[in-house]
Amino acid sequence: MKSYIEKNNDSYTEGQPLDLQKKKPSHDETNKMEKVKILMVDDRRENLLALEAVLNSPDYHLISANSGEEALRYVLHHDFAVILLDVQMPGLNGFETAKLIKKRKKYTHIPIIFITAINQAKEHVLRGYSVGAVDYIVKPFLPETLRLKVREFVKIYQENENAKLESERRRKEELKEVNAKLSLTNRDLRKNKELARVVGETLLDTIITFDCDGFILSVNPAVKEMFGYSMDELIGEHISSLLINNNQLAVDRLTDLPSKVAVECMAKGKYDHYFPVDIQIGSTSIENEKIFVCSIRDITExxxxxxxxxxxxxxxxxxxxxxxxxxxxxxxxxxxxxxxxxxxxxxxxxxxxxxxxxFESSPCLLTIQKLENGEYIDVNASWLNNTLYSYEDVKNKAFPILHYVSKFDTGIEHNLTDISIHNEKIQYETKDKEIRDGLLSTEIIDVRGEKCILSVITDLTERVRLEHEIQRLDRLNLIGEMAAGIAHEIRNPMTTVRGFLELSKSSPEHLSKQYIDLMLGELKRANSIISEFLNLARNKMTHKVQQQLNTIVTTIFPLIQAEAVLSNKSVILELGECPEIEVDEKEITQVILNLSLNGLEAMESGGKLTIKTYSENGMTMLEIRDEGSGIDAKILEKVGTPFFTTKEEGTGLGLAICYSVAERHKAVIDLETSEEGTTFFIRFNEDISTR
Missing domain, CATH: 1.20.58 (Methane Monooxygenase Hydroxylase; Chain G, domain 1)
Structure with missing residues (x-):
């Protein structure tokens, strides 16, 4: 049987026999109407036609094979609900073919019905069952009997497939739930770890962890300021090197102290200086090992x-x-x-x-200055840590020491002594010339009868850096999605052209003018997709001139009206007075045409499309309204995304091009949608319309 290509197919699947190549269904089509495949094997054409007539059904995809060899090739590429197999065939006979099919574990589940008009002997029937057949039918047979048997096998196949799909769906849902819980757990772990790190670095108290024998496991950076030791110097040392036995505390009994109770004692620094401290002990168990945490606070002041x-x-x-x-x-x-x-x-x-x-424990940067001359009265530790100035650099020095840098010329430095500021976005320069971001607030206060200004800076440097990183990752993600969309859209026509070229390579006489025209059409389609994608370019050259929007709408109206008449729909123009705007006529024409054709496609027969122009607050307005069923809220946020479409043959670039053209014209596209229809609004900015 010669291979053939089914009519009305726009694209084909690579790597299959040509008579089985079909148009790739969309995801929704696959879920809604997946036909059950039935393989009919007979070396006589008339027998295959007879079987096709008996089993013809819109629910079946009947596939014919002329030999056992061809049947084996089909089995490798398709999943069949049932196989109708002739016994007597040249080459591989039916028994041999069935034996080869059942030899592979993957295909043992496929039911095989032998059909023969010659071998009715008992030994042949037994041989058929021995090689894996489920039935042995002798011609002539009753068509209704064959239909009922095939229908039952198809029903069993469909029930098995549904069970597989349901099992896969449940497995995916369970996996999704497990992944969500794992993601939340990982996020909480990262959050707790980061919070612990920040707390340890910002605390003024010294935090020490030690084991049951009193040997130090870890310390926080505050130990340098309090004791003079670096963090590495104390790891592995005994805690008695920092605390002194006295009447209130026995160092060798630290592990017996009650938790949440502060004990006063004396501490010893690196250079033999002594100072009073409050200590507090807590404990926890990690992998059956008890760990103690000691908080030490200098109480000299x-x-x-x-x-x-x-x-x-x-x-x-x-x-x-x-x-x-x-x-x-x-x-x-x-x-x-x-x-x-x-x-x-x-x-x-x-x-x-x-x-x-x-004042001292606040994570914000705090300063107190005299209002009269800007002299610094006091600054807190956070201010010193972030700006890298020392206390001697600031104490009793006149304003300004910390220079504010702003992307906007707000004159913050000049107004600090005149007004109160609330959460003003600023950038400030540290001692080593680093520019950091923050929010500045100021308040006038009274200190011992003298007017002073309290300045509070909330440092946002890390958050701003993370926001920039997220924006960069979002742009990279969009590039990846667009690249995948282009590859998907171009690959379909290329697959068609390759299929015909492979056909002509093996049989040049099959390359007819019809096939050549089809290949040229596919190449033209690929070129059209590339051209539409190039229309999205932001730096595309435009030729703008001052003109009336109504003139452009009137020019394109006959084409839109002709398209509406073909589908028994109507178009209404409501052109009002509006100022001239500077636009590229070709690009605006394309926007009007894209939105109008989309509106016509969204409506049933008898629907009405309205194109309206008017002026609002000095701006030129274009409004295109249809009477369709509206846009689903689930996909509303994806409208205008390149390569996103709900049409079977759409490229997903039409609305994306409209948004790109609007951006080049400094225009804004909004939409309103409901069950009564969808309206697109295009607002041309006032600064363009009034040039």
């Missing part, structure tokens, strides 16, 4: 404050005692006033301590 407070209190007590002795018990009012002052002093001291703790 606190001790000084407490000592000064004690001296002040003793002084006040002495003063009260002297006054009491002088005035005796008659001056109760004065005593009450002194107690009130004492309370105020204590409250003031508490407020100052709270403010100092907040």
């Amino acid at each position: 606190r001790k000084k404050i407490e000592h000064e407070r004690k001296n002040q209190y003793e002084l006040l007590e002495k003063l009260v005692e002297e006054r009491t002795q002088t005035l005796q018990l008659t001056n109760e009012k004065l005593v009450a006033e002194m107690k009130e002052k004492e309370k105020i002093a204590a409250d003031l001291q508490l407020s100052q301590e709270l403010f100092y703790k907040i």
Whole structure:
């Protein structure tokens, strides 16, 4: 039987016999109507035609083979629900063919029905069953009997296929759920690890981990400032090299201290300097090994404050005692006033301590400057760490030291002493000339009766860097998607041309004018796809002239109307007065034509397409409205993406070209969609229309 190519096919599958090449279905078509394949094998053409007449059905894809060899080739490339096999054939007979098919485990499930008009003997029937046949039919046979048998085998095949699909679907859903949970777990682990790192680096307290024997496992960077040791110097050392035994603490009993309880003791620095500290011990188990965490806080300043407070209190007590002795018990009012002052002093001291703790521990960059001359009164540790200035560089120095750099000439440096700023985006220059990003806020405050300015900078350098990296990755992802789209669209026509050239290579007489015209058409299609893609180029040369949009619409209207008449639809023009705009007539014509044809295709017979122009807020407006079923919300965000289309033969470049043309004309395309239809709005900017 000569190979053939089914009519009405636009593209074919490479690597299959030509009479089985079919148009590649889309994903949706494959799910909706997958025909069941049935293989009929007979060396006589009339017998194949008879079987085809008996089994003809829109649900079946009947495939004919003239010999056992040809049947084996088909089995290699297709999955059949049932095989109807003639026994007597030249070359490989039916028994030999069935034996070869059943020899491979992959094809043992395919039911084989032997059909013969000669060998009815019992030994032949038994031989047929022995090589894997499920039935043995002798001609002449009843057509209805054959149809019923084939229908039952097809039903079994379809049930098996549905079971496979359902099993695969459940497996994919389970895998997707597992991957989602794994992704969340990994994200939480990365987040916790990063938070732990940031906390360890930004804490002013020294954090030490050690084992049950007291040997140090890790320390944070604060140990350098507090003790003078580098982090590497302390790894493996005993914790007793940092803490001193005293009445309140036995270093060799650190692991017995209760958690969440701070203990005061003395610490020893690298250069034999001693200072008071508060320590707090916690513990955890990692892989059955107990690990202890020790937090050490330098309380030298606190001790000084407490000592000064004690001296002040003793002084006040002495003063009260002297006054009491002088005035005796008659001056109760004065005593009450002194107690009130004492309370105020204590409250003031508490407020100052709270403010100092907040000021020093804040991750934001904080400064206090005199409003009169900009002199720095104080800066916090975050400011010093981020700007790389030392405290001596800043203390009592006049404004400005930190230079603000802005992409926009906002004059921030000049206005710091005049106004309060709230979350102003700025860039500032560090001591080593590094430019960092941040948000600046300022507030006027009163410090001991003097007007001062409190500046707060939230550092955004890392976040800005990550945003730029994400934008770069998004652009790379878009390039990859567009490259895949181009390859997919060009490969289809190239496959057709290659198929015909392979055909002509083996049989030159088959290369008829019809096939040559088909190949030329496919090459023209590929060239058209490339041309449409080039229309997306942002740097494409345009030839803009000042003209009326209504003139362009009127010129293209007959072509749109003719297209509408062919499908029993109508087009209505509503042209209003609007200012002239500077545009490229060819490109705007293409946009109007693309949107209009899309609207016509979206409507049923009798639908109405409306093209409207008008002026709004000094801008020229173009509106194209159809009466279709609207755009599905699930794909709305993909509208205008190159190579995305819902049409069977579309390239997915039409709307993408419209958006590209609009961008070159500094125009904006918006759309509104519902079940009653879709409307596209094109707004030409005011600065173009008023030139």
